[in-house]
Amino acid sequence: MISSLRLRLLLWLLIPLTLYIGVSAWLAYLSARDTADLIQDRALSTSAQVIAGQLGWIDGSLHVSVPPAALELFASPDRDEVYYQVITEHGRLLAGIPDFPFAAPFSAAAPTYRNAVLGGQPIRVAKTIRTMYDSGVPHRVAILVGQTRRGHDRMLAELWRPSLHRQVAMLALTVLLAVIGLTMELRPIIRLKDDVAGRDPMELAPIRAGDLHLELRPVVDAINLCIQRLHTQVAAQKRFIADAAHQLRTPLTLLDTQIQFATQLDDRAAVADVLDAMHNSSRSMIDLTNKLLLLAQAEAANTAALLRQPVDLVAVSAAVLEELAALAQRRDIDLGLEADPSPVWVTGNAGLFSALVMNLVDNAIRYIPSGGKVTVSTHRRGQAAELVVLDNGPGIGAEARARVFERFYRHAAPGQEGTGLGLAIVKEIVAASQGAIELAAGPGGIGLAVCVRLPLAAPSNRGT
Structure with missing residues (x-):
């Protein structure tokens, strides 16, 4: 298969053009042949009529004399041979050769x-009939004149070859101009x-289209x-690496300091306290690392890098609440779920949706006082799935709601645990799912209501 665009375009141009020139040359040949035939036929017909004019009766018998003028019509540099025959309808030969190849009708x-x-040579023959009368009785006489084809063929060549040469030259010129044109047009x-x-x-700067052809600009786009x-x-990726380096530097430095301090202690009780602090630092660092990895996964989902499939949001919410039930119980939090009896299907990644619900509910449990209440609602609202996490905690002021989705921004009381990544992860997952998230005060202005709306999965993509 030809892979060169220039050659393929040239072939698309030359194939129909060659066919056109071939057909045109053939038609020109036929026209030239008809013209040469017409000229030769007229000369033959004129000669036959001159001979026919010399027929006459002598002593009651038909005679003919062939004048030189009848044959001088065929004088040419090609030295064609001329044959003639004058014969009656009864087979009497009046003049010419007896073995003429054309029987006269x-x-x-x-x-x-x-x-x-x-005589082994092609000839062109003209035949004319003249009727002679003897005492009212008609006698038909055939006059046949033939000529070899050398002059005819020369005339045909003189008529046809110049046209053929012009067309071949035109084809060559077209090829040359096409090659030059394609070379120039392919330069962009x-x-x-x-x-x-x-x-x-x-280098990730956009490419400039410049003088590129209009049809090729969509390729640049x-x-x-x-x-x-x-x-x-x-x-x-750069932001993730920078965030990870910045956030891991502090706990790693703290952990290194604790290790150095522990090596200088002789008191086992003091060492135990330092080891406990090191364990807390290590756990915080693991939690931060997991959150950073989850944030990277959410960003990848926002670029369509993860497989999307139907996910039942009700089942995901129930599984997350079951997992967090022990934490809620330790903090004396009333954790509940309100959901549609039938599945609520959305499209996305089950692990990320689980992380979405997990972060929202975990934040609510950690930041409300002991004895509080957290309710998760999962329902179908028109053409969207709605997930609402409602708590009766201190809530978030209107001035801070726009910033809580920023990375590492923490709206928490001093001493409260957290990485500042939970809501940033939630925002990335919601964006990757073409959804929307909204923060509002709870009923009566108490607590916080986080409402996530996601498009429902198409019926053909829903699970069974």
């Missing part, structure tokens, strides 16, 4: 023409190729869209 009065072979594509190939691997996606992905 005496029924036709109009001149007729045909091709024949005489070659420059685009050089621009892309010569870029630094980390698609490349730029891909570059934009890569830029977003690279920026997210």
Whole structure:
């Protein structure tokens, strides 16, 4: 298969053009042949009529004399040979050669023409009939004149070959101009190729279309869209690495300090206290690492890198509440679920939806006083699934609600645990699912209500 675009375009141009020139050359040949035939036929017919004019009666018998003028019509540099025959309908030969290859049909009065072979040479024959009367009795006489085809063929070549040469020259000129045109028109594509190939691997600036053809600009737009996606992905990775390095530096430094301090202690009780503090630091660092990894996974989902499938939001909510029941019980929190009796299907990643509910409910449990209440509601609302986490805690002021989705922003009392990543993770998961999230005060202005709306899965994509 031909892989060169220039050659393929040239073939698409040359194939129909060659067919056109071939058909045109054949039609020109037929026209030239008809013209040469017409000229030769007229000369033959004129000669036959001159001979027919020399027929006469002598002593009651038909005679003919062939004048030189009848044969001088065929004088040419090609030295064609001329044959003739004058014969009556009764087979009496009046003049000419006896073995003429063309038998004269005496029924036709109009001149007729045909091709024949005489002495191994092709000839063209014209035949005319003249009726002679003797005492009112008609006698038909056939006059046949034939000529070899050398002059005819030369005339045909002179008429046809110049046209053929012009058409071949036109084809060659078309090929030359097409090659030059394609070379010039493909230069913007070659420059685009050089621009892309010569870029630094980390250069993510959009490609300029420049003088690229209008039909090819969508290709540049698609490349730029891909570059934009890569830029977003690279920026997210850089932000993740920077956040991870910044946030892990403090607990690692603290852990290293605790280890150095423990090596200087001789009191076993003091060492035990330091080990307990080190355990708390290690657990905090593990929690932070898990949150950072979950945030990276949520960002990947926002770029459609994870498999999407139908997920029952009711089942996910019930599983998360079952997992957090022990924590709620330790903190004396009334944890409840209100949900539709039938599944509420959404499209996405089950693990991320579980992390979404987990972070919302975990935040509510950790930041409300002991004896509080947390209620999770999962319902279908029109064409959307609605997940609401309601608590009766201190809530979040209106001025801080816009900032709680920022990474590492913590709206908590001093001494309360947390990484500041929970709601940032929730926001990324909701964005990846084409949903929306809203914070509002609870009923009567008490507590916080977090409402997440997600599009329902299409009926054909829902589970059984």
